[in-house]
């Protein structure tokens with residue numbers, strides 16, 4: 001027997017209309033040159049309508065891909081809503097990718113229109129000859145139209161307010177984002193209205209990101225990286241004030257906006273916060289309005305969580321996710337019975353990647369595909385499924401094996417404990433395979449970054465005749481500090497089994513970063529691929 005409830009399509013437009021109807025007077029603020037641009041959700045709505053009308057006149061229809069090449073700004077936010085509500089697909093291009101990657105991605109997606117921030121004009125000029133499907137370019141900002149490109153503000157000014165939104169199926173495509181593609185080509189993840197809607201609801205939940213109408217939320221994670229972790233949609237659904245950093249992503253500028261706009265919740269990858277911590281160490285900043293910092297994308301270093309706890313009493317909340325999971329997969333919160341635990345024991349839980357968000361199911365499997373026990377010790381590859389997890393990559397058969405039996409294989413190696421908390425130990429491709437055993441680099445990196453003289457650290461595998469692979473620690477010291485290899489290894493001794501300890505330490509200037517600010521171990525492995533390890537001391 002079927003239930004007798006309405007089959008209301010879950011669409012991005014429901015989020016948009018809610019923002020207009022109930023939160024019209026709440027603000028959306030964008031950092032711009034010399035200050036802030038600010039307007040209200042009601043103004044935002046009016047402009048989204050005009051943008052949708054303009055897109056339709058340009059010939060953009062259902063299913064067409066509309067690319068963006070832009071920072072987090074109110075105009076980008078307008079595109080986040082107008083494009084899917086029109087039935088088209090917003091495709092966020094990562095501004096930090098190489099021209100070759102960008103051309104591949106835009107051609108593969110068959111983008112029809114491309115909106116770009118004026119400051120990226122030189123990059124767009126370089127790309128233009130290689131983009132085979134883009135028919136129309138639109139420059140954002142207050143720039144004027146050129147003989148080649150339309151200007152966003154002029155485009156909007158020319159539209160009327162009457163626009164009829166199309167009816168959409170909740171399973172229609174709404175967004176497209178390519179993963180960085182550490183192996184093979186970048187691969188497209190195609191979100192639906194339904195997946196975005198359900199992800200949005202879940203992100204807002206008190207035990208997930210816990211964002212409410214009273215919050216002032218500043219996503220530092222770019223809108224071109226995994227939907228800015230769903231924050232633009234989540235804030236709009238519940239009417240939270242949004243603060244967009246624009247191009248002002250330097251640590252000092254981020255802090256300035258947090259203070260000046262009274263930000264209560266912010267979110268970004270650890271690299272951003274490492275920079276912020278350095279600024280905080282040299283200056284007095286009033287962070288009293290900030291209630292929590294959501295960090296994900298890479299493991300949160302222990303020292304970072306301790307720092308914000310002890311200096312500011314601001315909890316860092318760790319989340320795990322992937323472009324393929326919209327991205328929220330799991331989030332680390334203490335359970336009620338853990339509230340009475342001492343700080344160290346609580347910290348150990350908060351440093352895990354958490355329990356799955358409602359709607360997400362997880363399991364960990366060994367190399368033969370058998371589920372490993374939830375004992376907090378046995379390693380396995382994490383598999384996930386749920387309504388906002390990709391069921392396939394867009395228009396390719398590459399990595400089709402990642403989607404089997406209704407599960408998505410994440411490529412993350414984890415343990416799951418008896419309470420359901422996941423710990424990411426490594427990515428399958430970063431694991432160090434020493435003498436048939438696995439050494440996971442993440443814990444060691446975290447331990448190293450807790451050393452008072454170490455700024456950043458990455459542990460990578462280098463080839464070894466006898467053991468196949470052995471760990472090499474690549475360490476960046478804080479300015480003016482010195483350390484020897486022995487001191488570094490000694491610091492790790494006692495914390496890890498002796499056979500896990502790195503065989504050598506390389507002091508380098510900087511850990512290379514990926515386009516989304518994560519440690520790029522592929523580059524390090526390449527750099528040290530012929531590394532000769534010294535004889536191992538016992």
Ligand code: ADP
Pocket residue numbers: 179180181182226295296297298299300318319320321322323324353410411412424426427514516518
């Ligand atoms: P990319 O492949 O470019 O890093 P994603 O942003 O989709 O693209 O990255 C997803 C991956 O990031 C996950 O598979 C996982 O390895 C890593 N990750 C995300 N959040 C965390 C976290 N909290 N701790 C450790 N690793 C994380």
